[in-house]
Amino acid sequence: MDDLTQIIDPPPSRTRLLLDGVRALRKPKLDGAPLLPKARLVRPAVELSAEGIAAYGRACGFRREQGVPLTYPHVLAFPLHLMLLTRPSFPYPASGMVHLANRIRQHQRLQEGQALRLEVYAARWVAHPKGQALSIATRAYSAGALVWEGDSLYLRRGVADPVGAPWDEALALPSDSLVRTQKWLLPADLGRRFAKVSGDFNPIHTSVIGARLFGFRRAIAHGMWTLGRALAAQQPPGGLERAEVQCEFKLPILLPGQVALWNLPASGPRRAFEVRNGAGDKPHLRGLLSINENLQ
């Protein structure tokens, strides 16, 4: 592989990411198949800092006894996702990319104060019924060993004849037997609060006007917040050793709003869950959490 490894140090500033995002709003019309960005963006040592985890935990509802949240390294790597999507060579505008699905695997316990080497790269194009999707890989290493990995699926709607093999099958969940176990009231400023810890200042999450520019009536909750909140509700105390979560982002959650967590009593290592609207008939998020199961 002719990977171009680019060390990112220090991390990009918020201003820089915003400017790149604005610059990437317009892209020249594609001529032929899109080219996969080849860069591998690397942050050699990112600390799982106590303050960072605490701030993220407050935003999503994690408690200290739950250890490092399963989703937390994603937040640390997210600025690199944005850098990849806003590169001049990337064929589509970054702000129009819809986060469709995410898969996270943790291979060993993460500790506060631990330093991770984070690598982010475009893994492959994915053909999707609604357009061209792209899988971005996030890999976290500690002392040379892969400790955590994430795969994020982003979609550019309306691209005809998308290329690449399709994504995994849709999650098979026993949706009919899930019961409502929690209710969350989401405040209007949820997007702004989460932006401060995630670094994702995408206007569709942080302001009504911004959301309207992209066709939403109100600001919408960040998908990774919803996933984080769902895990905060389900991660056991004591922290995780090995774990996996797969999720699909469905209908956006308009802010302010009220949603509910639906799941089944934990019976075994796997736990299916959905975040649904107030009436309980439409899913915003579908997921499957597996804890301490032998992962391939």
Added chain:
Amino acid sequence: MSHYSFNPAPTRRVAIIGGNRIPFARSNTVYAHDSNQDLLVAALQGLVDRYNLHGQRLGEFAAGAVIKHSRDFNLARESLLSTTLSPETPAYDVQQACGTGLEAALLVANKIALGQIEVGVAGGADTTSDAPIGINESLRHTLLAANRAKGLGDKLKALLKVRPSMFFKPLLPRNGEPRTGLSMGEHCEEMAKRWQIKRLAQDELTLTSHQRLAAAYQRGFFDDLISPHRGLARDNNLRADASLEKLAGLSPAYDRQSGTLTAGNSTPLTDGASVVLLASEAWAAEHGWPVLAYLRTGETAAVNFVDGSEGLLMAPAYAVPRMLQREGLSFADFDFFEIHEAFAAQVLCTLKAWEDPVYCRERLGLAAPLGAIERAKMNVNGGSLGCGHPFAATGGRQLAALAKAIHERGGGRGLISICAAGGLGITAIVEK
């Protein structure tokens, strides 16, 4: 070899001498301007007056409130100091959600049983009218930061972070489980669905509760159990004219589409207080008071409602069989059942669970179901649906009423069962 010093005398029977409560009032009505302390003082002073305890130093006073101001850190002691009991009577606060009153009674009873004290009072009060409103969390953090800052300059700098909007978004007390965000009614609605409890059955139970409470007032049952307060002589939630038609006309309160819980078959927010006088038999004899009944034992259970494996209010279903097994008793040995009616549906779920062979085997580990409770023996003088439910005051109300019912009957045995927030269940056996 060291000598183990906790060496109690042989345990003694714990006598229930009597109880006192003020009439319960729906939230924001007659007691709108009373604090928890005002209510508790009224109930305790009533007891002191009735049993002529003026100036007496008792073993202890244990009481609590569920919805509590931070200033009420010593609610029981402060209340005691406002009565004519000897100020040398020690006191402490207890808080176990809606089990507060009964748990306080068990604590006092255990000390009497072990010979540590001769006499004590247990109780509880709650007001949702005079509820604490916290200041906005951001404002609180800002003020705390200013308080920590050294020097005027740093203090002012910290205070500069105060925003006007902070003053308009106070922290209100929530009627919801902290870990689930669901209100108790929503939790109970889930239970009703799981156990397929019909609306009509809930309304019928509610009607019975009101009718039996009205009848108990009618025959003067509460004359020596209640002291009037603020001009109120009986519980103002009581609807003597309640009917199934009126109850059927109410719309669902927690699930407008397919719910069965209504404002009628759920207890309303209520203000009130109750206390119970417990003593050794020797103390009772010395002071010439008849023993209404004895508090035999108690059992507390908790369930995992957080991950949905059990209903929030199902813990009594577990506590009761454990207690019966320990004491070698079955439902057939009981003459009275005082089941706290937080919601008619919650009572019916528990009763159904005890009759269900699969549930009793798989959840409760019983070879055979506990069986049915004869309705004629359950809440014979009305329940929480009729009189209301000031959280911490319910246990004392039930304990005193049950002891008196046993005394009136000339003996017998009764079971008390209370479900509480946090998946807790508190139960006890009273007998004579």
